[in-house]
Amino acid sequence: GAGVSQTPSNKVTEKGKYVELRCDPISGHTALYWYRQSLGQGPEFLIYFQGTGAADDSGLPNDRFFAVRPEGSVSTLKIQRTERGDSAVYLCASSLTGSTEAFFGQGTRLTVV
Amino acid sequence: GEDVEQSLFLSVREGDSSVINCTYTDSSSTYLYWYKQEPGAGLQLLTYIFSNMDMKQDQRLTVLLNKKDKHLSLRIADTQTGDSAIYFCAETPYGQNFVFGPGTRLSVLP
Numbered sequence: 391g392a393g394v395s396q397t398p399s400n401k402v403t404e405k406g407k408y409v410e411l412r413c414d415p416i417s418g419h420t421a422l423y424w425y426r427q428s429l430g431q432g433p434e435f436l437i438y439f440q441g442t443g444a445a446d447d448s449g450l451p452n453d454r455f456f457a458v459r460p461e462g463s464v465s466t467l468k469i470q471r472t473e474r475g476d477s478a479v480y481l482c483a484s485s486l487t488g489s490t491e492a493f494f495g496q497g498t499r500l501t502v503v
Numbered sequence: 504g505e506d507v508e509q510s511l512f513l514s515v516r517e518g519d520s521s522v523i524n525c526t527y528t529d530s531s532s533t534y535l536y537w538y539k540q541e542p543g544a545g546l547q548l549l550t551y552i553f554s555n556m557d558m559k560q561d562q563r564l565t566v567l568l569n570k571k572d573k574h575l576s577l578r579i580a581d582t583q584t585g586d587s588a589i590y591f592c593a594e595t596p597y598g599q600n601f602v603f604g605p606g607t608r609l610s611v612l613p
Contacts, residue, residue, distance in 0.1 A: 432603035
Protein backbone atom coordinates (compact mmCIF):
# COMPACT_ATOMS: atom_id res chain seq x y z
CA GLY A 391 0.00 0.00 0.00
CA ALA A 392 0.90 3.65 -0.12
CA GLY A 393 1.58 3.98 3.59
CA VAL A 394 1.54 2.15 6.91
CA SER A 395 -1.97 0.95 7.65
CA GLN A 396 -3.25 0.16 11.12
CA THR A 397 -6.52 -1.52 11.99
CA PRO A 398 -8.79 -0.93 13.70
CA SER A 399 -8.48 2.83 14.03
CA ASN A 400 -10.43 2.69 17.29
CA LYS A 401 -10.97 -0.16 19.70
CA VAL A 402 -13.01 -0.10 22.89
CA THR A 403 -12.74 -3.16 25.08
CA GLU A 404 -13.66 -4.20 28.57
CA LYS A 405 -11.09 -4.64 31.28
CA GLY A 406 -9.76 -8.17 31.29
CA LYS A 407 -10.43 -8.86 27.60
CA TYR A 408 -7.90 -9.81 24.93
CA VAL A 409 -7.21 -7.50 21.97
CA GLU A 410 -5.23 -7.69 18.76
CA LEU A 411 -3.99 -4.66 16.88
CA ARG A 412 -2.82 -5.03 13.29
CA CYS A 413 -0.15 -3.21 11.33
CA ASP A 414 0.41 -3.42 7.57
CA PRO A 415 3.79 -1.87 6.83
CA ILE A 416 4.91 -0.34 3.57
CA SER A 417 5.65 -3.11 1.10
CA GLY A 418 9.32 -4.10 1.17
CA HIS A 419 10.09 -2.50 4.51
CA THR A 420 12.02 -4.97 6.61
CA ALA A 421 12.02 -3.02 9.86
CA LEU A 422 8.80 -2.60 11.86
CA TYR A 423 8.27 -0.81 15.16
CA TRP A 424 5.47 -0.58 17.69
CA TYR A 425 5.13 2.45 19.93
CA ARG A 426 2.56 3.45 22.54
CA GLN A 427 1.49 7.06 23.01
CA SER A 428 -0.41 8.03 26.11
CA LEU A 429 -2.34 11.28 26.24
CA GLY A 430 -0.05 14.29 26.36
CA GLN A 431 3.13 12.27 26.03
CA GLY A 432 5.59 11.30 23.36
CA PRO A 433 5.56 7.85 21.78
CA GLU A 434 7.17 5.16 23.92
CA PHE A 435 9.03 2.29 22.27
CA LEU A 436 7.56 -1.21 22.65
CA ILE A 437 9.17 -3.58 20.17
CA TYR A 438 11.20 -3.62 16.97
CA PHE A 439 11.19 -6.33 14.29
CA GLN A 440 13.84 -6.96 11.69
CA GLY A 441 12.15 -9.31 9.23
CA THR A 442 10.27 -11.99 11.15
CA GLY A 443 12.22 -11.78 14.38
CA ALA A 444 11.93 -9.39 17.27
CA ALA A 445 15.29 -7.65 17.34
CA ASP A 446 14.45 -5.70 20.48
CA ASP A 447 11.42 -6.25 22.72
CA SER A 448 12.80 -4.41 25.72
CA GLY A 449 9.98 -1.86 25.65
CA LEU A 450 7.14 -4.32 26.23
CA PRO A 451 5.85 -3.38 29.68
CA ASN A 452 5.03 -6.89 30.92
CA ASP A 453 4.14 -10.39 29.76
CA ARG A 454 0.58 -9.41 28.88
CA PHE A 455 1.99 -7.78 25.75
CA PHE A 456 3.19 -9.82 22.82
CA ALA A 457 3.79 -9.12 19.14
CA VAL A 458 4.36 -11.30 16.09
CA ARG A 459 5.37 -10.83 12.50
CA PRO A 460 5.29 -14.39 11.11
CA GLU A 461 5.94 -13.63 7.43
CA GLY A 462 8.02 -10.51 7.79
CA SER A 463 5.31 -8.13 6.68
CA VAL A 464 2.07 -7.74 8.68
CA SER A 465 2.49 -7.54 12.44
CA THR A 466 -0.01 -8.08 15.24
CA LEU A 467 0.32 -6.63 18.72
CA LYS A 468 -1.55 -8.75 21.24
CA ILE A 469 -2.59 -7.62 24.69
CA GLN A 470 -4.00 -10.10 27.18
CA ARG A 471 -6.11 -9.29 30.24
CA THR A 472 -6.32 -5.64 29.31
CA GLU A 473 -6.18 -3.03 32.04
CA ARG A 474 -7.43 0.56 32.05
CA GLY A 475 -3.81 1.72 32.06
CA ASP A 476 -3.34 0.12 28.64
CA SER A 477 -5.54 2.82 27.13
CA ALA A 478 -3.42 4.73 24.63
CA VAL A 479 -2.76 5.21 20.94
CA TYR A 480 -0.66 2.36 19.58
CA LEU A 481 1.52 3.47 16.69
CA CYS A 482 3.24 1.30 14.14
CA ALA A 483 6.11 2.40 11.91
CA SER A 484 8.16 0.76 9.19
CA SER A 485 11.39 1.50 7.41
CA LEU A 486 13.97 0.02 5.12
CA THR A 487 16.88 -1.39 7.10
CA GLY A 488 19.53 1.24 7.53
CA SER A 489 17.24 4.02 6.38
CA THR A 490 17.10 7.26 8.33
CA GLU A 491 13.35 7.57 7.82
CA ALA A 492 10.59 5.61 9.52
CA PHE A 493 7.02 6.01 8.30
CA PHE A 494 4.27 5.99 10.91
CA GLY A 495 0.71 4.79 10.63
CA GLN A 496 -2.28 6.72 11.95
CA GLY A 497 -2.40 4.59 15.06
CA THR A 498 -5.02 2.52 16.85
CA ARG A 499 -6.72 4.26 19.75
CA LEU A 500 -7.34 1.63 22.41
CA THR A 501 -9.75 2.41 25.21
CA VAL A 502 -10.15 -0.05 28.05
CA VAL A 503 -13.33 0.52 30.08
CA GLY B 504 19.30 5.97 30.66
CA GLU B 505 18.25 8.00 27.71
CA ASP B 506 15.96 10.97 28.15
CA VAL B 507 14.76 13.66 25.78
CA GLU B 508 13.32 16.89 27.14
CA GLN B 509 11.34 19.64 25.48
CA SER B 510 9.30 22.58 26.66
CA LEU B 511 5.63 21.65 26.38
CA PHE B 512 4.09 24.78 24.85
CA LEU B 513 5.02 27.57 22.45
CA SER B 514 2.82 30.34 21.03
CA VAL B 515 3.87 32.60 18.18
CA ARG B 516 2.22 35.10 15.87
CA GLU B 517 1.66 34.20 12.24
CA GLY B 518 4.64 35.32 10.19
CA ASP B 519 7.07 35.22 13.12
CA SER B 520 9.78 32.61 13.55
CA SER B 521 9.29 29.71 15.94
CA VAL B 522 12.13 28.08 17.81
CA ILE B 523 11.53 24.73 19.47
CA ASN B 524 14.26 23.43 21.74
CA CYS B 525 15.23 19.95 22.83
CA THR B 526 17.89 18.41 25.04
CA TYR B 527 18.92 14.79 24.84
CA THR B 528 21.23 12.58 26.84
CA ASP B 529 22.76 9.95 24.59
CA SER B 530 25.78 11.18 22.69
CA SER B 531 25.94 7.98 20.64
CA SER B 532 22.84 8.80 18.59
CA THR B 533 23.82 8.84 14.94
CA TYR B 534 20.84 10.89 13.87
CA LEU B 535 18.50 13.29 15.63
CA TYR B 536 15.01 13.88 14.33
CA TRP B 537 12.09 16.26 14.35
CA TYR B 538 8.62 14.81 13.84
CA LYS B 539 5.33 16.68 13.52
CA GLN B 540 1.97 15.38 14.72
CA GLU B 541 -1.27 17.05 13.76
CA PRO B 542 -4.49 16.31 15.68
CA GLY B 543 -5.68 12.75 15.13
CA ALA B 544 -2.81 11.96 12.79
CA GLY B 545 0.31 9.86 12.89
CA LEU B 546 3.83 11.20 13.09
CA GLN B 547 5.31 12.89 10.05
CA LEU B 548 9.07 13.19 9.66
CA LEU B 549 9.99 16.84 9.21
CA THR B 550 13.74 16.68 9.10
CA TYR B 551 16.75 15.00 10.65
CA ILE B 552 20.37 15.86 11.21
CA PHE B 553 23.45 13.67 11.24
CA SER B 554 25.30 13.90 14.52
CA ASN B 555 28.50 15.22 12.96
CA MET B 556 26.70 18.24 11.50
CA ASP B 557 25.89 21.41 13.39
CA MET B 558 23.29 22.89 11.07
CA LYS B 559 20.86 21.77 8.41
CA GLN B 560 18.50 23.96 6.43
CA ASP B 561 15.49 22.74 4.50
CA GLN B 562 13.24 25.46 3.10
CA ARG B 563 11.59 27.15 6.12
CA LEU B 564 13.18 24.73 8.58
CA THR B 565 16.58 25.16 10.19
CA VAL B 566 17.98 22.57 12.58
CA LEU B 567 20.84 23.51 14.89
CA LEU B 568 22.79 20.88 16.82
CA ASN B 569 25.13 21.63 19.71
CA LYS B 570 26.63 18.24 20.38
CA LYS B 571 28.72 19.42 23.33
CA ASP B 572 25.61 20.61 25.18
CA LYS B 573 23.37 17.88 23.68
CA HIS B 574 20.99 20.58 22.52
CA LEU B 575 18.90 20.46 19.36
CA SER B 576 16.63 23.19 18.03
CA LEU B 577 14.15 23.55 15.21
CA ARG B 578 13.50 26.97 13.75
CA ILE B 579 10.46 27.49 11.55
CA ALA B 580 10.65 30.71 9.54
CA ASP B 581 7.50 32.65 8.62
CA THR B 582 5.30 30.44 10.79
CA GLN B 583 1.85 29.76 9.36
CA THR B 584 -1.38 28.58 10.98
CA GLY B 585 -0.86 25.25 9.24
CA ASP B 586 2.28 24.78 11.33
CA SER B 587 0.15 24.44 14.48
CA ALA B 588 0.86 20.93 15.73
CA ILE B 589 2.91 19.00 18.27
CA TYR B 590 6.60 18.72 17.45
CA PHE B 591 8.63 15.81 18.76
CA CYS B 592 12.37 15.64 19.05
CA ALA B 593 13.81 12.10 18.87
CA GLU B 594 17.18 10.45 19.27
CA THR B 595 18.33 7.00 18.25
CA PRO B 596 20.61 5.72 21.00
CA TYR B 597 20.46 2.14 19.77
CA GLY B 598 20.78 2.95 16.09
CA GLN B 599 17.25 1.99 15.11
CA ASN B 600 14.74 2.64 17.89
CA PHE B 601 13.55 6.15 18.50
CA VAL B 602 13.43 7.76 21.92
CA PHE B 603 10.97 10.64 21.73
CA GLY B 604 10.60 13.72 23.83
CA PRO B 605 7.23 14.70 25.31
CA GLY B 606 6.46 17.04 22.41
CA THR B 607 6.08 20.80 22.12
CA ARG B 608 2.61 22.05 21.24
CA LEU B 609 3.00 24.97 18.84
CA SER B 610 0.09 27.37 18.61
CA VAL B 611 0.16 29.94 15.82
CA LEU B 612 -1.95 33.00 16.52
CA PRO B 613 -3.39 35.07 13.66
